Amino acid sequence: MKLSKADIQFIDTYLENSDVVYADIRMEMVDHVASDIENRMEAGDTRSFYEVFKTYMVENKAQLLKDNKQFLKSADKKIWKTFLKELKNPITPLLYVISCVGFYMLHQNFSLETSRLCLSIVPLVGFTGFIFTYVVYQSVKDNKRFSVVERLAFPFLALYQLPNIFLNNTKELSETSDLFWTIGGASLALTLVLILVIISIKLFKNYERQYKTLA
Numbered sequence: 001m002k003l004s005k006a007d008i009q010f011i012d013t014y015l016e017n018s019d020v021v022y023a024d025i026r027m028e029m030v031d032h033v034a035s036d037i038e039n040r041m042e043a044g045d046t047r048s049f050y051e052v053f054k055t056y057m058v059e060n061k062a063q064l065l066k067d068n069k070q071f072l073k074s075a076d077k078k079i080w081k082t083f084l085k086e087l088k089n090p091i092t093p094l095l096y097v098i099s100c101v102g103f104y105m106l107h108q109n110f111s112l113e114t115s116r117l118c119l120s121i122v123p124l125v126g127f128t129g130f131i132f133t134y135v136v137y138q139s140v141k142d143n144k145r146f147s148v149v150e151r152l153a154f155p156f157l158a159l160y161q162l163p164n165i166f167l168n169n170t171k172e173l174s175e176t177s178d179l180f181w182t183i184g185g186a187s188l189a190l191t192l193v194l195i196l197v198i199i200s201i202k203l204f205k206n207y208e209r210q211y212k213t214l215a
Contacts, residue, residue: 002038003034003037003038003049004049007034007049007053008030008034010049010050010053011030011033011034011053012026012030014053014057015029015030015033015064018061018064018065019065019068020064020065020068021145022071022072022145022146022147022150023144023145023146024146024147024148025068025071025072025147028071029064029067029068033053033056033060033064036056036060037049037052037053037056040052040056071147072147072151075147075148075151076151076154078148079148079151079152079155079199079203080155082199082202082203083155083195083196083199086195086198086199087195092191092195095190095191095194095195096187096188096191099186099187099190099191100183100184100187103115103118103119103183103186103187104179104183106118107179107183119182119183119186122186122189122190122193131153148203149200149203149204152196152199152200152203155196156193156196
């Protein structure tokens with residue numbers, strides 16, 4: 001016995017109204033709930049779908065909401081696992097070296113104030129890029145929310161103040177130690193932000209393929 005599309009949509013809407021806000025998590029749960037209800041009806045439960053569903057939710061809703069939290073933890077783990085994997089990519093040290101050279105040339109050719117300003121806005125540029133990409137992605141996806149995609153904002157925020165930490169611990173960039181310390185820190189921040197941008201694009205594309213039916 002198979003549930004109708006209307007039944008499936010009813011389950012999805014119910015879960016969404018129960019604070020299971022991420023479409024990818026709901027998709028997993030809908031499949032699980034629908035399969036269990038179909039099994040019950042095939043086993044001899046002659047009641048209507050809505051009656052069987054109501055009984056099922058009385059028995060299992062608390063566990064489903066608990067599973068929702070576990071899915072979110074899994075999303076965070078997936079982000080960091082992908083991030084650590086990307087750190088091992090040969091392009092990562094290359095990005096760091098290019099960043100160092102770029103910031104050094106900036107310091108050599110522009111004023112101290114200009115250099116400090118550019119260093120301080122590095123994370124903002126990356127975070128703004130992520131927000132813009134996410135907004136575009138959301139509009140394409142008809143405002144559906146995806147767990148891993150949305151939670152990528154947290155590591156971006158974590159890196160937001162990193163260059164300022166180095167800047168606040170240096171007095172003048174004219175001193176060699178301060179210059180290397182600041183450029184090294186800002187380059188590290190820029191490299192990490194770029195890695196996040198790269199994995200964001202990869203995860204966006206992965207969700208595009210995996211959850212194409214939700215588009």
